[in-house]
């Protein structure tokens with residue numbers, strides 16, 4: 233692989249030295265990623281909360297060792313389904329430089345992860361970073377530990393080389409992103425006129441490229457996450473002894489879930505699709521111009537056929553259409569082998585990705601009304617309770633903003649190509665809050681590969697993306713300092 237392509241103005245911002253420094257510290261960067269991946273900082277599992285806390289402390293420690301002005305901010309309590317509360321993981325903030333003649337860039341990231349276990353089908357131990365053929369496999373490697381480290385290493389490289397940071401850099405790193413950033417929205421509101429007062433731009437690197445070409449991201453989908461509980465008999469029943477005497481909660485639940493979406497992926501809940509903003513001709517033209525190999529994508533995710541055979545339709549459905557996903561059923565028998573039980577209480581977990589102009593409050597109402605009506609039609613004596621546990625809005629930026637021009641220049645410097653301008657199908661719950669509360673321009677500058685397997689088995693970060701991504705960030709800080717607005 234070609235590591236170092238010097239930009240025309242390399243010497244004006246000492247890119248060469250920074251790139252060399254980053255290259256020569258690759259093994260050190262891999263080792264710290266190994267230490268971070270080893271922490272099972274699963275935010276969706278309250279049993280793992282001590283690990284998330286430890287992860288926040290390790291993050292703060294790393295930033296303190298670099299002489300940052302670091303705080304571990306208490307963001308309150310989390311209410312659990314049984315009504316009890318536990319402390320939310322602290323949020324780490326840090327500041328490097330406070331020169332009022334410079335711009336201030338705030339980097340957001342998260343160090344919590346999705347659950348993972350070898351039994352899910354991982355080829356390696358998920359919390360033991362495994363270095364194979366240039367890829368670093370481990371839960372959280374790409375989402376979002378390596379990108380957070382890449383930003384930290386960027387600041388460190390400037391410091392160690394004695395090169396003045398071209399902008400002031402702030403960090404805001406959380407440990408609850410994967411459950412919807414609990415506590416962070418309130419903290420951002422509280423710190424709007426303190427921590428965020430001098431922030432000019434927000435940069436988020438918590439997504440991936442669309443293909444092998446680097447990308448800049450200008451939109452994310454939001455997410456409304458639901459629990460639908462159906463309750464019947466007081467305890468689980470023997471299906472031979474009692475089958476035929478009771479209306480089973482699981483049958484009711486599957487029945488109503490099946491009314492939400494057609495086999496071809498069309499959402500059947502009235503009002504949802506009607507709210508979606510129509511695609512403009514300009515958008516269509518942008519999607520048409522994106523280089524995207526559908527066959528490569530199909531093979532990578534291992535399906536026989538994609539939902540659409542047309543590139544524009546496929547990208548549009550992934551980025552700017554809502555989708556329903558059913559994630560699991562609590563209380564259902566899911567172990568290997570066969571068990572002949574009628575579960576007494578089952579809770580479906582499903583989510584609906586949000587796009588402009590959907591409104592989570594409306595979606596909550598539409599989903600509840602639809603499921604309750606479908607349930608009523610069944611004439612069942614069982615009880616249904618639908619709860620929306622997260623309502624994260626989508627985020628959309630103006631890709632014409634100078635931040636994106638700076639991104640293009642930095643990508644050109646490091647990779648010598650033009651980046652794709654893309655949207656992200658996933659959700660970064662705090663992005664919209666930053667937009668509305670902090671009210672400063674945001675860019676998403678991903679370094680993850682298109683095939684990193686986020687939330688999946690065998691998640692990885694390639695050494696190439698980790699190291700070149702660090703150089704990209706180093707170049708980006710310079711480009712932001714040079715923007716003429």
Ligand SMILES: C[C@H](N)C(=O)N[C@@H](Cc1c[nH]cn1)C(=O)O
Pocket residue numbers: 375376409410411412438439455457622624657658659660661686
């Ligand atoms: C894109 C980001 N790296 C991510 O994975 N975000 C999660 C956040 C979320 C949404 N609902 C609950 N958590 C995601 O998109 O699933």
Ligand SMILES: [Zn+2]
Pocket residue numbers: 342375376409438
């Ligand atoms: Zn993430």
Ligand SMILES: [Zn+2]
Pocket residue numbers: 346375410686687
């Ligand atoms: Zn994630």
